Amino acid sequence: MSRRYTPPGHHRSVEAFREHLRGLDPAFDCGDELLGPEGPLAKPLTVFGRNAGNRFAVHPMEGWDGNRDGSPSHLTRRRWRRFGLSGAKLIWGGEAVAVLPEGRANPNQLFIDGERLDDCVVWLEALRREVLAGHEESGVAGHRPVVGLQLTHSGRLSRPDPPPALPRPLRAQVHPVLDGRLGEAANRPLVGDEQLEEIADAYVRAARCAERAGYDFVDIKCCHGYLLHELLGAHMRPGRYGGCFENRVRLPLGIIAAVRTACPDLGVGVRLSVGDVAPFGADGAGVGVPEVESARPAELGFGLNAADVGLPEPTCSEAIRYIALLIEAGVEVVNVTMGSPYSCPHLSRPFTYPASDSYMPPEDPLRSVLRQLAAVRTVRAAFPRLPLVGTGYSYLQEWLPYVAEAEVGAGHVDFVGLGRMVLAYPRLPADVLAGRPLERKRICRTFSDCTTGPRNNMVSGCYPLDEHYRRTPEFGRIREIKKAAASL
Ligand SMILES: Cc1cc2nc3c(=O)[nH]c(=O)nc-3n(C[C@H](O)[C@H](O)[C@H](O)COP(=O)(O)O)c2cc1C
Ligand code: SF4
Incomplete structure (x- = not known):
């Protein structure tokens, strides 16, 4: 596939990059030189009652590589x-941990x-200790990082059994396009209200485990098309948890209140898709286009733009209404993200090279990054004192720290959240903070192999740049899959 x-x-x-950046949107800029240890990324900030010694956060990143017992x-x-x-001094959630076995998005x-909560506490604690041991090794001075656990239920994306078993989606509402992608599995009934309330209890039980395992906070995940995110946009769902705004926010707010009561000393954060677009698919030339099969497509999601469902709504109006309620409920930090990697990966994880099930970017991926940065600026303007984590930085490559210093320095965001870049080049934050030059050969080039792997039932990892994965037979299979896709 050709690059456009x-x-x-x-x-x-940096001048050439800046020209590109400002050509897309003059509201963005970056400095000529990195400030490193003297710069805004090295400044501490208190979150969840703890001192986070710098402004790098690691986003949650699953590997499709857990054991079958969870x-x-x-x-x-x-x-x-x-x-x-x-x-990084903020580890936002580690990875999405399902609160129930049937709420897994994949069998791993x-x-x-x-039935085995004590065992879960043991392995949760072991994971937290891995983070702390890695941090010791990083050489970055100061307090230990603030560590959270992301809690999820996959909702319509639930697929707890290995293929060829069908997925077991728990859909929050009927969606003509997304249901079509589920095939026969879309014949299953929508998740019922009572079932939702049982799922809420499972979130509280999971939060208790996280607290016992020493986590500083839990993230009640409301993003990327999973259950609570779909509920936020379930305009067409009947009953207590669908339709009007008050009904759509009822379940996540109820979960947060119950977690706060059960675990008063545990922090609560939310990762929220503040804007979304209609599901995208490939056109005849393989380029992404919105797929619309409804008279009122903006009512099939949260944060869609009624004027153009191919572009997220720029004022983040429903998200802002919701965040005000989150703050009242005791949520201390919001991690701002957009869309879903399953239905609009260009927005959620801007890339040059699409994953095997994806499409060529419909716009300059740098423009998609700017949509993420603009969204967090909008939330910041509405809530100047709420600590915020931003998303979408990996595509910036060499220029990531330049943009990061500019955004944090101007107070548009508090933490620069990194996803794929940390899979490819885990020490990038430590290098930036120490003022060391970046190792160019380690920089994530958004090849999307970490997504192509799991889309083809393999574990995720940075196959091209992480020595461990490069040596596995799966890398050969991924190359074959990409070659076959390119020849179509
Ligand atoms: C392999 C992989 C696994 C991911 N797992 C999660 C996850 O468990 N929870 C989550 O909220 N986001 C997950 N994401 C999304 C990332 O956290 C992040 O939002 C996304 O990659 C965009 O940030 P980036 O441009 O820095 O990569 C995952 C992304 C990738 C590529
Ligand atoms: S496989 Fe590696 S280089 Fe490719 S997108 Fe994932 S992290 Fe980046």
Whole structure:
């Protein structure tokens, strides 16, 4: 597949990159030189009652590599250790841990087993210790990182059994396009209200485990198309948890209140998709286009733009209404993200090279990054004192620290959250903070192999740049899959 936009890494100077950036949107800029240890990324901030010694956060990143009993494998532990090795002082959730086995998005997702809660506490604590051990190794001075656990239920994306078994989606509402992608499995009934209330209890039980395992906070995940995110946009759902705004926010707010009562000393954060677009698919040329099969498509999600469902709503109006309620409920930090990697990966994880089930970017991926940065600025303007984590930085490549210093320095965001970059180059934050030059050969070039792997029932990892994965037979299979896709 041919590339249509200049990736940031092709610019040989910060001036050339800046011209590209400002050509897309003059509201953005970056400095000429990095400030490193003297700069805004090295400044501490108190979150969840603890001192976070710098402004790097590691986003949650699953590996599709847990054991079938829901516990972590050696690969899971290795990933968490590398999160710590980054030197980032905020570890946002580690990875999505399902609160029930049937709420897993894949058979190898970590889950809390209600029959074996003590065992879960043991492995949760072991994962947290991997982060702390990695942080020790990072050489970044100061307090230990603030560590959270992301709790999830996959909702319509539930697929707890290995193929060829069908997925077991728990849909919050009827969605003509997304239901079509589920095939026969879409014949299952919508998740009922009572079932939702049982799921809420499972979140509280999981939060208790996280507290016992020493986590500083839990993230009640409301993003990326999973259950609570779909409920937020369930305009068409009947009953207590759908339709009007008050009904749509009822379940996540109820979960947060119950967690706060059960675990008063545990912090609560929320990762929220503040804006979304209609599901995208490939057109005849393989380029992403919104798929619309409804008279009122903006009512099929949260934060869609009624004027153009191909572009997220720029004022984040419903998200802002919801965040005001989150703050009242005691949520201390919000991690701002957009869309879903299953239905609009170009927005959720801007890339040059699509994953095997994806499409060519419909816009300059740098523009998609700017949508994420603009969204967090909008939330910041509405809530100047609420600590915020931003998303979408990995695509910036060499210029990531330049943009990060500019955004944090201007107070548009508090933490620069890193996803794929940490899989490829875990020590990037430590290098930036120490003022060391970046190791160019380690920089994530958004090849999307970490997504192509799991989309084809393999574990995730940075196959092209992480020596461990490069040596596995799976890397050969991924290359074959990409070659076959390119020849179509
Ligand atoms: C392999 C992989 C696993 C991910 N797992 C999670 C997850 O468990 N929870 C979550 O909220 N986001 C998950 N994400 C999304 C990332 O946290 C992040 O939002 C996304 O990659 C965009 O940030 P980036 O541009 O820095 O990569 C995952 C992304 C990838 C590529
Ligand atoms: S496989 Fe590695 S280089 Fe490719 S997108 Fe994932 S982290 Fe980046």
